[in-house]
Amino acid sequence: MSSTEVEHVAPAELSALRHALEIARRGPAGGPNPRVGAVLLSQSGEVLGEGWHRGAGTPHAEVAALVDASARGTDTVGATAVVTLEPCNHTGRTGPCSEALIAAGVRRVVVSVADPNPVAAGGAQRLRAAGVDVQTGVLAAEGRELLGAWLPSVERGRPFVTLKLATSLDGRVAAADGSSRWITSEVSRHHAHELRTEVGAIVVGTGTVLADDPSLTSRNAAGELHGQQPLRVVVGHRPVPVGARLRGPGGELIEIDTHDPAVVLARLTEREVRHVLVEGGPTLAAAFVRAGLVDEVHAYVAPVLLGAGPPALADLGITTIGDAVRLTTRQVLPLGPDVLVVATPEPASTMEES
Missing domain, CATH: 3.40.140.10 (Cytidine Deaminase, domain 2)
Structure with a gap:
């Protein structure tokens, strides 16, 4: 002061x-x-x-x-x-x-x-x-x-975007056979559910819905639904299956027929959503990063080595280290055997100068 x-x-x-x-x-x-x-x-x-x-x-x-x-x-x-x-x-x-x-x-x-x-x-x-x-x-x-996220959301005229990643130590989000439950620990998963209580919407792609059948709810340590649930947003051209868990108890389900992150955020701005949590797979995560629409990254990293399997991000079109998307670490938090790294992308001008 x-x-x-x-x-x-x-x-x-x-x-x-x-x-x-x-x-x-x-x-x-x-x-x-x-x-x-x-x-x-x-x-x-x-x-x-x-x-x-x-x-x-x-x-x-x-x-x-x-x-x-x-x-x-x-x-x-x-x-x-x-x-x-x-x-x-x-x-x-x-x-x-x-x-x-x-x-x-x-x-x-x-x-x-x-x-x-x-x-x-x-x-x-x-x-x-x-x-x-x-x-x-x-x-x-x-x-x-x-x-928190409300302030930059109002200043930028769109929801604040947090990209959540849960990976092995070598950056994989699943094994070669597609199995991913559970790479991170129960402590990390509980922390991630607490993060969900702070957002207005959780965004995934149709690929994640079809592969994992997530519920995208916010639950306490006992597995009970919190009173206020975020919107559940599915991005892509394929419909959510009739029997999907996303159609069960939880927040309102919204299907957005696009692959453009800017369109997704525009729709959520209309719904007065201030904070979005992107939990989709490598393709959706990369789309938001490429569009420059990620404001914060929450990376849950487990001491697990897989050696093969899908990476946390799909191709960003980066061919040289000078073009890498660099982030500033804001927090490192131990969570049981895992570590949470909270980081924010550096401004484009800073990356160009470096």
Whole structure:
């Protein structure tokens, strides 16, 4: 946090913002809307109310905090609202939070992250126009981390794409006979199911559907379905068989008759999907990489050697090492006998300079 932020923010406001970041995580991670938390403070720094966004169609965090304050019987006139994301300034499924704060008599608003969504942005400007003191950019790094994939999705105008790979140490996703259960350990598979809880859609190709008959559900350690399930998206020209597990319990099944990753993301953008997990085989994975539409790679690597079998990626058309797709490692996490490597592709300009 910069010295400028310290000069303009009271200790009680910083404490409230850290609490707002914490309670925001109670909201759903895979929905179309961001996780947001809000805390209302009296002029003496006492908590008047708090709230978080519980999902699309429910009150936003600021309104939830105002409702909580009302239930406590506290007066919000002259209060400070501490919010993890700039209050919205538009009417969607709910009304504008900026107007709700003004109507409640809030005199000051402390914000972590400015809203990059052009539809919802402008709340800080509206508040200032009404005479409300607004401080933005407080604990911004923590605020951006909380928003996760939602933030780059809004900034890029398409879903954030995570490519998941589960391979042997020599980069194979299956043995020569096609068998692949299980290359990675139960610990890795459980971690992968937790990742599924954070996304809005899981994407595979028709080849994977026909070969593996996956269910593409998000389950807990006991094998039970989580309450909120991602969309199950199948890409390709062949239909999903009538008796496929994809037609069983789980998220909605969507079949997209294309091989173009950009078309897939456009369709999912229309569905307000913010985070996509690509779990398809080598062909689909390579298509997304070639299109430059992979934002993050989760590679689960098992200490297994196969020597033959399909690789993690199909041909990328790369013939020389200088053209290799290079990634920056962000995290290395041991998972039982396996290792998870989280990496992000380097920008094209960086790769060209190297």
